[in-house]
Amino acid sequence: MNFHGIVMYQKEYRERDMLIKFFTQEAGKRMFFIRGAKKRGFKMTADLLPFTYGVYVGDIREPGLSFINAAKDTTNFTKIGQDISKNAYATYIMSLLDMAIPDNQLLGSWYPRLFHALSLINDGLDEAIIANIFEVQMMSLFGVEPNLRQCVICGRTDLPFDYSESYGGLLCQAHWHLDPNRLDLDQRTIYYLRQFSAIDLTKLKTISVHEETKQHLRRALDMIYSDTIGVYPRSKRFIDQMTKWKPLDNSKKD
Numbered sequence: 001m002n003f004h005g006i007v008m009y010q011k012e013y014r015e016r017d018m019l020i021k022f023f024t025q026e027a028g029k030r031m032f033f034i035r036g037a038k039k040r041g042f043k044m045t046a047d048l049l050p051f052t053y054g055v056y057v058g059d060i061r062e063p064g065l066s067f068i069n070a071a072k073d074t075t076n077f078t079k080i081g082q083d084i085s086k087n088a089y090a091t092y093i094m095s096l097l098d099m100a101i102p103d104n105q106l107l108g109s110w111y112p113r114l115f116h117a118l119s120l121i122n123d124g125l126d127e128a129i130i131a132n133i134f135e136v137q138m139m140s141l142f143g144v145e146p147n148l149r150q151c152v153i154c155g156r157t158d159l160p161f162d163y164s165e166s167y168g169g170l171l172c173q174a175h176w177h178l179d180p181n182r183l184d185l186d187q188r189t190i191y192y193l194r195q196f197s198a199i200d201l202t203k204l205k206t207i208s209v210h211e212e213t214k215q216h217l218r219r220a221l222d223m224i225y226s227d228t229i230g231v232y233p234r235s236k237r238f239i240d241q242m243t244k245w246k247p248l249d250n251s252k253k254d
């Protein structure tokens with residue numbers, strides 16, 4: 001069968017073969033066994049590099065490993081491969097999606113979303129922000145659906161907001177007293193979190209966020225992810241080492 005796929009990663013297997021994991025549109029995440037992939041003269045080397053996408057011909061087996069017989073029409077996100085930061089965030093997005101959805105299960109709208117996220121990063125949009133959008137939208141896949149539309153207590157939308165992990169969403173200023181451990185986010189950060197939850201990645205053309213707000217978003221999402229989702233892929237650890245931003249003052253100032 002023909003399938004559309006995006007290469008997630010390669011793994012050496014035995015002396016001459018490889019295992020290659022794909023996101024596929026037709027059959028979810030799949031591991032493919034590629035016989036002879038490490039032999040000299042192997043024809044599909046470029047088609048199977050990470051951050052390559054396109055149409056492939058293969059046998060999708062269940063259960064067990066699948067096979068690829070040919071690559072029909074493939075393209076590589078070359079700018080992602082060449083840039084350490086783009087590479088790191090693209091890898092992080094893919095590893096989050098890998099953790100959130102079981103293998104062999106259809107990816108639905110997540111396949112086009114992933115494809116567009118990678119395209120946007122490859123085209124030069126801010127990779128950290130694209131990752132943030134993914135992080136916000138993916139929370140529901142991890143079973144956490146924070147209310148980012150309105151105050152979770154009274155439904156108001158006209159007062160300043162803060163984010164409460166224990167209430168699972170926004171609290172308006174009139175209800176801040178209910179959660180002394182709310183995240184103490186500034187209104188600009190809240191604004192972007194709300195935007196990110198609603199953005200259609202497949203229609204996004206441009207985005208630009210001030211550096212300070214980017215750090216606040218990173219801090220907010222790190223807290224939400226570590227406290228309520230509990231997922232920390234190795235690729236994220238790499239990003240944290242790479243960015244080494246200064247920790248921000250977390251004291252409450254009411």
Ligand SMILES: [Zn+2]
Binds near residue numbers: 171
């Ligand atoms: Zn309220």
